[in-house]
Amino acid sequence: QVQLVESGGGVVQPGRSLRLSCAASGFAFSGYAMHWVRQAPGKGPEWVALISFDGSNKLSADSVKGRFTISRDNSKNTLYLQMNSLRAEDTAVYYCARDVRGYSFFDYWGQGTLVTVSS
Amino acid sequence: EIVMTQSPATLSVSPGERATLSCRASQSVSSNLAWYQQKPGQAPRLLIYDTSTRATGIPDRFSGSGSGTEFTLTISSLQSEDFAVYYCQQYDNWPFPFGQGTKLEIK
Numbered sequence: 001q002v003q004l005v006e007s008g009g010g011v012v013q014p015g016r017s018l019r020l021s022c023a024a025s026g027f028a029f030s031g032y033a034m035h036w037v038r039q040a041p042g043k044g045p046e047w048v049a050l051i052s053f054d055g056s057n058k059l060s061a062d063s064v065k066g067r068f069t070i071s072r073d074n075s076k077n078t079l080y081l082q083m084n085s086l087r088a089e090d091t092a093v094y095y096c097a098r099d100v101r102g103y104s105f106f107d108y109w110g111q112g113t114l115v116t117v118s119s
Numbered sequence: 120e121i122v123m124t125q126s127p128a129t130l131s132v133s134p135g136e137r138a139t140l141s142c143r144a145s146q147s148v149s150s151n152l153a154w155y156q157q158k159p160g161q162a163p164r165l166l167i168y169d170t171s172t173r174a175t176g177i178p179d180r181f182s183g184s185g186s187g188t189e190f191t192l193t194i195s196s197l198q199s200e201d202f203a204v205y206y207c208q209q210y211d212n213w214p215f216p217f218g219q220g221t222k223l224e225i226k
Binding site: 043044045046047059061062095100103104105106107109110111112 | 151153155161162163164165168174175206208210213214215216217218219220
């Protein structure tokens, strides 16, 4: 069965960096675009970034552009999110999610990893 | 940028009754609209995509309708497991925003 397992979250000071990982299993990871979606406490989800199946195309939200970088390693079935210059407003649960048909909606989600940016 | 607005914010309905949730887009998103269900401590779960297509394993008491800017999720006969928060999401245009959610609670 499809599984997405995020890791790497934690408490970090403003301005510092963190790298999230998402280990995928149960499907042909290299054949799917993948996304990061975050959800701040008590808020709706917010799309963060996407990467094409082969890593050649990337897109991100304006709120993270220039600070966050999405990447993938298809040999390891793993998705990454490098987060630099973190701000308090980046505090959220971060989910990796599988794309459907290249249309940027999501049929499988991980359980999420909490990132808290606080001094 | 497209803004998604859901109403009402909270909906109180008795088990066995019908629930109707609304989602409005600030500009047309064609039929590129999905609905998700989220329970406390869990990730969102895809219910409906392409406005009216049920995702795999979703019971037929869930149905979606609409087009352009106005969309509706209907749950025909509420079961106890349906009480949750529901989000709509448009995927017609970057940055693929979600609505703020409708909390469906037991009356």
